[in-house]
């Protein structure tokens with residue numbers, strides 16, 4: 001479960017990122033965060049895994065008080081929350097399989113990391129994740145030889161290999177063409193339904209958000225202005241969310 005209680009985030013330069021956010025997301029929900037550019041979508045997602053610190057309120061992730069974590073504890077916590085970025089964050093010259101196995105690196109000693117000595121178990125877990133996102137046949141190809149959609153699937157497989165309950169995704173499909181974007185969203189949906197993983201992603205494409213997520217959280221100027229089922233999102237709500245203030 002992810003629980004924001006009166007959470008605010010002010011950046012060191014004084015910019016308000018989030019103001020008084022109250023939001024509870026149960027295990028297994030598929031939630032899309034929508035809003036204009038600069039509304040605070042990334043800020044919210046990044047607070048969940050401690051990439052952004054909150055400046056007020058409480059944030060609980062599976063009963064962990066994220067604001068209290070520091071150093072090693074914070075790094076350990078992040079291993080339990082998968083994160084997928086718009087830019088894939090892959091090692092371009094390494095094979096797809098190695099990229100996925102890198103998810104296991106925090107559990108390995110430095111010697112094994114340097115020599116790439118992954119266990120049979122790590123390899124099987126990585127291959128299983130690649131199979132789940134439909135690119136098992138690409139396992140031994142270098143990551144930089146894949147299309148954008150395939151690379152995003154590799155980063156999804158890497159997050160799956162971490163075996164976390166929660167998957168966060170910061171604009172996972174914005175660099176992809178419309179057809180490929182839908183394919184990647186299909187992967188998220190399948191992972192959500194088959195494996196009961198919580199999916200929390202932010203997305204500029206409202207139609208995709210409404211089609212795939214079961215719940216929409218709309219943010220405007222750092223505040224939640226809509227939180228409810230996708231099917232209840234009306235044109236009036238969207239007009240309000242995307243209306244430019246004078």
Ligand SMILES: Nc1ncnc2c1ncn2[C@@H]1O[C@H](COP(=O)(O)OP(=O)(O)OP(=O)(O)O)[C@@H](O)[C@H]1O
Pocket residue numbers: 011012013015016017035036037038039040041042043044
């Ligand atoms: N590191 C930072 N330092 C200061 N202000 C920041 C920082 N990161 C974001 N902001 C500000 O916080 C606000 C929310 O930014 P955020 O990136 O969360 O918006 P967003 O909704 O994800 O936007 P986009 O859709 O363009 O990615 C904006 O006003 C932004 O300028």
